[in-house]
Amino acid sequence: MRAISNLKLYFSNQYKSFKRSRFLLLIMLPGIIYYIIFHYVPMYGLIIAFKDFNIYDGIINSPWTSNYGFKHFLELFNLPIFYRILKNTVLLSLYTILFSFPTPIILALCLNEAKNKLWKNTVQTVSYLPHFISTVVICGMITNFLSLNGLVNNIVSFFGLERIQFLLYPKYFRTIFVISEIWQQTGWNSILYMAALSQVNPELYEACRIDGANRFQQILYINIPSIIPTAIILLIFKIGGIMNVGFEKVLLLYNPNIYETADVIGTYVYRRGILGAEFSFSTAVGLFQSVIGFILVVITNKIAGKVSEVSLW
Amino acid sequence: MKKKKSIKIMRLAAIVLVVSILPLLVSCGYNTDDRKPASEPKSNQDAVQHDTEQDDKKISDKVIEFDVLIGEHVSFPVTRYEDSLFLQKITEKTGIKLNLIAVPDAGDAYKQKLNIMLNSNEIPDIIWTSKDDALINSLAVKGIFLSYSDYLDYTPSIKKLFETIPDIERSYSASDGKVYIMPRLTTNVMSEIFMIREDILAKEGLKEPGTFDEFYILLKTLKEKYPDKITFINRNGGEHLVNRLAYSWGSGYETGTYGFYLNRDEDKYQYGPLDENFKLMVEWLKKLYDEGILDKEYALRTTAQWEEEMSKGNALFTVDYIDRVKSINSGYINNGMEARVAAMNIPKGPTGKSGILAKSAVMSNSGIVISSKISDPVAAVKFIDWIYSDDGRLMTSYGIEGETFVIDEDGKPMLTSQMKRQANPNGKELVKDYGWIYYMDKYEFPVGYLKDVLPGDPVPEDDRWMFSREKMEKANQVIPADPVLKFTEQQTSELRSKCTLIQDYFKQNIDKFIMGTRLISEYDQFVEEIKKLGVDDVAKVYNDAYSVYKGN
Amino acid sequence: MKKANLYSVMFDVFINIILAMVVVVTLYPFLHVVSVSLSDPYAVMQNKVNFYPVGFNLNAYKSVLSNPYIWISYKNTIVYTVVGTAVNLVLTTAMAYSLSKKYLFGRKFFSIFTTFTLFFNGGIIPNYIIISKLGLIDSMWALILPIAIGTWNLMVMRNYFEGLPSEIEESAAIDGCNPVQVLVKIVLPVSKPIFATMTLFYAVWHWNTYFSPLLYLNDKEKYPLQIFMQQILITGETSFANTVVGIEDTNLLISNTVKYATIMVAILPIIMVYPFLQKYFIKGVLIGSVKG
Missing domain, CATH: 3.40.190.10 (Periplasmic binding protein-like II)
Known part of the structure; x- marks a missing residue:
């Protein structure tokens, strides 16, 4: 009896909720259709990760692989260098997140304090320019900076140290990669935080000032809390993308001498020449990366929800 | 009222969805x-x-x-x-x-x-x-x-x-x-040449070397006389060096086949780095590196940096594409520099061979x-x-007969006088004025087949590019390329997975041996390591494909 | 009082030093690209160009701009960007606003439904087949519809809407507005910063799209600028295929001056968008509406 009435209540609540959100659902409809047609329908293509895809039979009719369809995954896991490329991928992403995640926040906070509007706009515009310069060109600049007679070595030798071919030693690669990411993306990534900061109600500053807070404290108590939701959402996505390191850039910067630290999953797949050739294997690799990424997002999202009440769902 | 409408829309959307999805699911693969x-x-x-x-x-x-x-x-x-x-x-x-x-x-x-x-x-x-x-x-x-x-x-x-x-x-x-x-x-199958600063050889009265020992002495002399310059510059990493030198050292290393090559004496495919002569070559390169003759940055030089040093006249010797002779020298000429590069004969290695493999004609x-x-x-x-x-x-090579070229009395094509060439830099252009399609051409004529110096044009200054070509050909140092083998799908996939590992491991180590970060005494151990990655299996694939090629 | 002033001045100095450093460091790539594009190719080859042009000339620009296709592709890119961004904004806003409401029916489901697609996609073949079956090959819509919503942007926007104080909407709801009316009349006016951001993100996305026009367009007259630019940038770079075959055709090499001039031509319009959007990043966009 009780169960039934509970159920009744549940459905009537659901119905109320549905009724209340009918306008919202209506305006969402084009979006939902979009997701179905352009995202969910093509997802049947993922099954080729479990098949020996050949063009002639197509996606549906290609034969399933051995090992219950997991042949390509086992091949990946059994690669002698699997551990190396996995470790490099994860570490490179982690370091990038660790160091390049805070910089746009700091930049946005600083920009927010700049008083001269023209100066502020100039800084912002200039700082996001590297984002638009093609990676090929940026990497060309980096290799030039790092060559024996390049800018970095000129600075190094100014301090009386020996010139080094930085790109020849595995130990420098991660640093180089992370710094270049910071250089290229900080300005661009700060834009979102600028938008979040403009959400702050100016009266809060007033109130804070009356309480005798100095400007640093204002940043601490007003600005930072106001951008935290944005930051958390971005962080969750970043962590979800941990398996997809910016592989084009690695490709342009690395060389065989530093495969030890620089070779990532993406570059291995590229080198093996299977992009556009062995669709099954490359789909399996991609699916592996996706699954890990999605699991990480679910976990971080849960943690974030507990700690900060910001959550993706 | 509104609710009805929204239901209608839903229904419509559902129909649209089903209609658009159905054929997709059915029609995959070849009909x-x-x-x-x-x-x-x-x-x-x-x-x-x-x-x-x-x-x-x-x-x-x-x-x-x-x-x-x-x-x-x-x-x-x-x-x-x-x-x-x-x-x-x-x-x-x-x-x-x-x-x-x-x-x-x-x-x-x-x-x-x-x-x-x-x-x-x-x-x-x-x-x-x-x-x-x-x-x-x-x-x-x-x-x-x-x-x-x-x-x-x-x-x-x-x-x-x-x-x-x-x-x-x-x-x-x-x-x-x-x-x-x-x-x-x-x-036009010639790929790379030994390219040296001809003007400096002439100035110092140095002779072209006959063997790699003599070549070493020549480079060492150059290093002593021009300590500020890069004696031997290289781009595209250590793999490029061994690729271009290995034939003359009596071994081989073809990048297209991941370091495997056709041993013509034994008529079979094998993996270059396993050869004893290959090791001798690595030792020779190491000696060059240790003495500062081989560019300290040879392993990392990018094309841009290589171009920079070449065009400044900072480098004395390199192994590179024949066509670069043209662009480098014209840079020197435009800048009023006396420097010139040209081909030198390739020294003989321990087995008496010398040369560089050509591209395949097919x-x-x-x-x-x-x-x-x-x-x-x-x-x-x-x-x-x-x-x-x-x-x-x-037509696909030279354009429209009578408009862009004519056949002269020798039966050879000749540019018409209205066309752009050295003597008429503002003339008409194939692509711009005639809509000629560059990639249409599938059967090239030999280099220099088209006469582009017309009667009455000034004679161009002596052409080191042509000179270099002829020098290579005369010395028989353009070695025919290894045959193009065909593989079954399974062979291709085996090659992809094994050869990537082999090639990676080789590339990771070759510079270490040359630069001395890995001792040359460990080379035999390295050979064993790389064998474990499946060298024999791959060699078998190549040799199987090669016997198919030969028609057995 | 004085002490506080001194503190404030020091604070300003500190902040501005940081900003000045940012400018110095980030201006270089741009300056370098501009200088190279205006220099003599030979000086560039000799690596003489850093902060200012050497052997100033406009030949590279002349050669880039004299190509008739750059103008056609310019026009195409602008059309794709404007139409595409408009579609993006409408669809994303509608969906983000709905998702931002806690009471939305099936909210959690829809959130996962959308986020899931960030990680899983069918790959290029099924996508191509869909586009082809929908008859979109060689049409502008093949570039716009498949990316009608960026999930990442959707989440960011939803997040922004969630951050809006609920009072402003509640007052409107009491006045008898339905949620759609609230969105248009109340929420949009106070969401200028996020609109500016989204416009920028989407516009840049469309502007830079390279792969889908490559796949889905066949008619050269429809190619966007990026195809042209990538063609110039990547050509002559050693590609995987070329290193294997061991070919370098010097006929096909392109000088850096031309490459960099193309970059400038291709990015100038899109980087000019931002300064215009900046005025919407005004502080206190919410005042007035909140007070009520």
Whole structure:
């Protein structure tokens, strides 16, 4: 009896909720259709990760692989260098997140304090320019900076140290990669935080000032809390993308001498020449990366929800 | 009221969804109806009609249109049919109108687009550049493409090429023995040369070395006299060095085959780095590196940095492409520098060999493929035949006869005086003024075949590029390339997985040995390590494919 | 009082030093690209160009701009960007606003439904087949519809809407507005910063799209600028295929001056968008509406 009435209540609540959100659902409809047609329908293509895809039979009719369809995954896991490329991928992403995640926040906070509007706009515009310069060109600049007679070595030798071919030693690669990411993306990534900061109600500053807070404290108590939701959402996505390191850039910067630290999953797949050739294997690799990424997002999202009440769902 | 409306919309959306999804799920892969085997030439009537041989090259009196997937280099933009005199002239001559689908030939762009089109069963009438011959052949045997072998009666030029260049059939036929890809044929196969600062040799009165020991002494002398310059510069890493030196050292290392090479004395494929002579070469390179003769940055030099040092006159010796002689020297000339580079004879190694492997004259991944669904197969093969005929060859190489070139009394083509050349820098240009298509050409004439210095033009200053070519040829140091082998799909996949590891491991270590971060005494151990990655298996694959090639 | 002033001045100095450093460091690549594009190719080859042009000339620009296709592709890119961004903004806003409401029916489901697609996609072949079956090949809509919503942007926007104080909407709801009316009349006016951001993100996305036009367009007259630019940039770079075959055709090499001039031509319009959007990043966009 009780169960039934509970159920009744549940459905009537659901119905109320549905009724209340009918306008919202209506305006969402084009979006939902979009997701179905352009995202969910093509997802049947993922099954080729479990098949020996050949063009002639197509996606549906290609034969399933051995090992219950997991042949390509086992091949990946059994690669002698699997551990190396996995470790490099994860570490490179982690370091990038660790160091390049805070910089746009700091930049946005600083920009927010700049008083001269023209100066502020100039800084912002200039700082996001590297984002638009093609990676090929940026990497060309980096290799030039790092060559024996390049800018970095000129600075190094100014301090009386020996010139080094930085790109020849595995130990420098991660640093180089992370710094270049910071250089290229900080300005661009700060834009979102600028938008979040403009959400702050100016009266809060007033109130804070009356309480005798100095400007640093204002940043601490007003600005930072106001951008935290944005930051958390971005962080969750970043962590979800941990398996997809910016592989084009690695490709342009690395060389065989530093495969030890620089070779990532993406570059291995590229080198093996299977992009556009062995669709099954490359789909399996991609699916592996996706699954890990999605699991990480679910976990971080849960943690974030507990700690900060910001959550993706 | 509103609710009703929203339900209606929902229903509509659902219908739209179902309708749009259904055919997608059903129609993947190749439709069985389309699987007609590469069809026999249609009917006698057709044949008669087409066979009215062929003083005028017209294939069809009515204009036939073909969609052609072709690469486009940004320096040679593809012009619209309406604006291209060249394409119109082809129609006028042959009756074929080409609708070009121009895809950027940059990085992997063309290959990716072609792959996706093949995978989605959206094949253009003609694929001008095959890109992945193995894939094309594996589809071809299932009837997706037309076989040239079935149409030889219609294609005298192709037939003749099959006879004169057996490699076309040996390297490009599919598993059923038929040819589906008409590859690009080049007569210009010279790749790299030993390039030295000729002016400095002359100034110091130094002689060209005969052996690698003498070569070392020469480089050492140069190093002492010009300590501030880079004696031996290199780009593209250590793999490039061993690739270009190994033949002369009595071994081999071909990058296209991941370091495996054809040992011509024993007539079998083997892995270069396992050879004793290969190790001697590494030791020699190490000596050069230790003494500062080999560029300290040789392993990382980018092309841009290499160009920088060469153009400043900062480097004395390099191994690089013959065509660079032209660009480097013209830079020197424009800047009033006295420096000049030219080829030197390649020293002899321990086995007495010397030379650098050429490109293959039959170029892989560059052939023409015809869809079996094409509207008029006979016209299509006849058109491709025309491309390889003397007439088509002249036109695709040099443009429109009478407009852009004429045949002179020696029977050789000569630029017309209105065309752009050294003596007439503002003349008309093939691409810009005639809409000539760069990648159309599939059968090149030899270098220098076209006369571009007309009677009355000033004689150009002596040409070190031509000089270098002739020097290499005279010394017989352009070694014929290893044959192009064909592999089954399974072999290809085995090569991909094993060879990537082998090549990676080699590249990771070769610079270490040369730079001394790994002791040369560990080389034998390295050989054992790399063997474990499956060198013998790979060698077997190559040798199996090689015996297929030889026709056993 | 004085002490506080001194503190404030020091604070300003500190902040501005940081900003000045940012400018110095980030201006270099741009300056370098501009200088190279205006220099003599030979000086560039000799690596003489850093902060200012050497052997100033406009030849590279002349050669880039004299190509008729750059103008056609310019026009195409602008059309694709404007139309595409408009579609993006409408669809994303509608969906983000709905998702931002806690009471939305099936909210959690829809959130996962959308986020899931960030990680899983069918790959290029099924996508191509869909586009082809929908008859979109060689059409502008093949570039716009498949990316009608960026999930990442959707989440960011939803997040922004969630951050809006609920009072402003509640007051409107009391006045009898339905949620759609609230969105248009109340929420949009106070969401200028996020609109500016989204416009920028989407516009840049469309502007930079390279792969889908490459796949889905066949007619050269429809190619956007990026195809042209990538063609110039990547050509002559050693590609995987070329290193294997061991070919370098010097006919096909392109000088850096031309490459960099193309970059400038291709990015100038899109980087000019931002300064215009900046005025919407105004502080206190919410005042007035909140007070009520």
